[in-house]
Amino acid sequence: MDFELTAEHKMIRDMIYDFARKEIKPIIKEYDKNHEFPMELVPKMGAMGFMGVCLPVRYGGAGMDYISFGLVAEGLEWADSSVRETLAVHLALHALPIFQWGTEEQKQRWLPPLATGEKLACFGLTEPGAGSDVAGMASRARREGDVYILNGEKMWITLADVADRFLVFAKTDPEKKHRGITAFVLERGMPGLTTGTIEDKLGVWASNTGWISMSDVEVPVENRLGEEGEGFKIAMSAIDNARYTVAAGAVGLMKAAMEESIAYAKQRKTFGQPIANYQLVQQMIAQMQQRIDIGELLVYKAGWLKNKGVRNTRETSMAKWFCTEAAFQTASDAVQIHGAYGYSDEYNVARYLRNSKGAVIYEGTSQVHQLIQAGYAFGWRKDKPLRKELPAYDPDYWTAEA
Ligand SMILES: Cc1cc2nc3c(=O)[nH]c(=O)nc-3n(C[C@H](O)[C@H](O)[C@H](O)COP(=O)(O)OP(=O)(O)OC[C@H]3O[C@@H](n4cnc5c(N)ncnc54)[C@H](O)[C@@H]3O)c2cc1C
Numbered sequence: 515m516d517f518e519l520t521a522e523h524k525m526i527r528d529m530i531y532d533f534a535r536k537e538i539k540p541i542i543k544e545y546d547k548n549h550e551f552p553m554e555l556v557p558k559m560g561a562m563g564f565m566g567v568c569l570p571v572r573y574g575g576a577g578m579d580y581i582s583f584g585l586v587a588e589g590l591e592w593a594d595s596s597v598r599e600t601l602a603v604h605l606a607l608h609a610l611p612i613f614q615w616g617t618e619e620q621k622q623r624w625l626p627p628l629a630t631g632e633k634l635a636c637f638g639l640t641e642p643g644a645g646s647d648v649a650g651m652a653s654r655a656r657r658e659g660d661v662y663i664l665n666g667e668k669m670w671i672t673l674a675d676v677a678d679r680f681l682v683f684a685k686t687d688p689e690k691k692h693r694g695i696t697a698f699v700l701e702r703g704m705p706g707l708t709t710g711t712i713e714d715k716l717g718v719w720a721s722n723t724g725w726i727s728m729s730d731v732e733v734p735v736e737n738r739l740g741e742e743g744e745g746f747k748i749a750m751s752a753i754d755n756a757r758y759t760v761a762a763g764a765v766g767l768m769k770a771a772m773e774e775s776i777a778y779a780k781q782r783k784t785f786g787q788p789i790a791n792y793q794l795v796q797q798m799i800a801q802m803q804q805r806i807d808i809g810e811l812l813v814y815k816a817g818w819l820k821n822k823g824v825r826n827t828r829e830t831s832m833a834k835w836f837c838t839e840a841a842f843q844t845a846s847d848a849v850q851i852h853g854a855y856g857y858s859d860e861y862n863v864a865r866y867l868r869n870s871k872g873a874v875i876y877e878g879t880s881q882v883h884q885l886i887q888a889g890y891a892f893g894w895r896k897d898k899p900l901r902k903e904l905p906a907y908d909p910d911y912w913t914a915e916a
Pocket residue numbers: 603636637638639640643644645646647669670671672673718723872875876877878879880881882885
């Protein structure tokens with residue numbers, strides 16, 4: 515067992531924190547206040563290799579491993595949840611499923627512009643009437659010769675109104691419920707495909723969250739990802755990766771909240787002394803540190819399993835469940851330490867509190883994660899091999915040009 519990050523991991527960690535400090539922190543408050551997506555960051559993140567950090571070089575990626583992916587997510591959310599969400603959706607929910615399930619032709623066609631950030635991509639699973647209950651989706655796809663005709667509505671989709679590409683799910687065989695779902699890659703501009711933005715969210719104001727409407731959208735057969743009926747497995751394998759980035763990001767948010775709470779506690783005085791001197795304040799800081807330490811262990815273990823190519827649905831679910839709840843509690847304590855100032859946007863902690871709540875809902879609610887954990891504990895839930903697993907990280911393959 516080795517708890518040490520490699521020199522390469524330390525390098526990417528330093529790079530991402532440096533990027534977050536110089537490029538995100540100075541601008542994000544304004545974007546958040548204006549409820550605007552910081553599109554200017556996408557090409558910058560692409561140029562740094564973050565948009566395709568764990569994709570092989572042959573597909574335009576940076577050729578790094580899944581631990582590096584977690585570190586990038588952590589560093590981004592240390593600065594802002596909305597920016598981490600962008601990477602989670604674009605890379606974990608869209609590009610990685612193409613890498614895992616796509617044909618060689620699809621990988622070569624779709625991945626390079628995603629890895630560089632030239633194209634931005636999203637993932638449309640949730641519908642107005644179906645969130646946790648994926649099999650309850652109403653979207654339909656019917657095949658007519660060389661095309662599928664898609665109809666349906668997707669809701670609460672991160673990047674919906676700014677993305678170029680859409681990985682969406684629709685039923686090709688409704689009788690078969692979750693076994694009748696198929697995955698498709700849609701492109702902006704396809705007739706019948708429209709999108710919009712959802713306003714007035716509780717948090718992640720700098721993230722674009724929206725809806726996708728499909729009205730008789732003609733999708734070529736070659737845009738189907740995987741086989742007919744494999745959509746549910748594709749969606750769940752994608753979510754295994756995105757949950758990992760959500761958990762890692764939550765660790766980043768907790769670190770930011772703790773750093774800012776310590777700085778504030780040292781300078782804010784009550785009754786003639788800094789509030790840092792009071793044991794009840796120290797207790798909140800100690801508990802933040804405890805959550806960060808536990809969260810990091812869960813995240814790194816999930817990343818280590820991914821690197822080895824071992825299925826990690828249970829471990830990733832545990833990391834996501836723990837870290838997002840821990841981040842919400844940590845953000846709440848950070849507001850408490852800041853007192854009334856924490857209740858305003860003068861400091862960052864109010865934004866952390868708003869943003870951290872979203873992560874307790876998306877990528878499986880905390881209730882869903884408890885059902886998953888109980889299912890494994892009782893032995894009711896078992897991982898079955900997939901037709902195509904996410905490959906183990908092999909540095910020779912990942913870094914080779916072709
Ligand atoms: C900011 C944000 C971004 C998002 N981005 C995306 C995206 O990019 N793509 C995408 O496809 N979706 C996205 N979502 C949607 C998200 O995945 C869903 O909101 C989530 O899956 C929960 O579904 P729901 O909101 O329909 O809640 P529901 O499924 O209706 O659940 C409502 C409540 O009931 C509880 N519940 C449901 N079933 C059970 C059960 N069996 N046992 C116990 N309790 C249960 C839930 O835990 C929850 O508390 C996003 C959501 C948010 C808030």
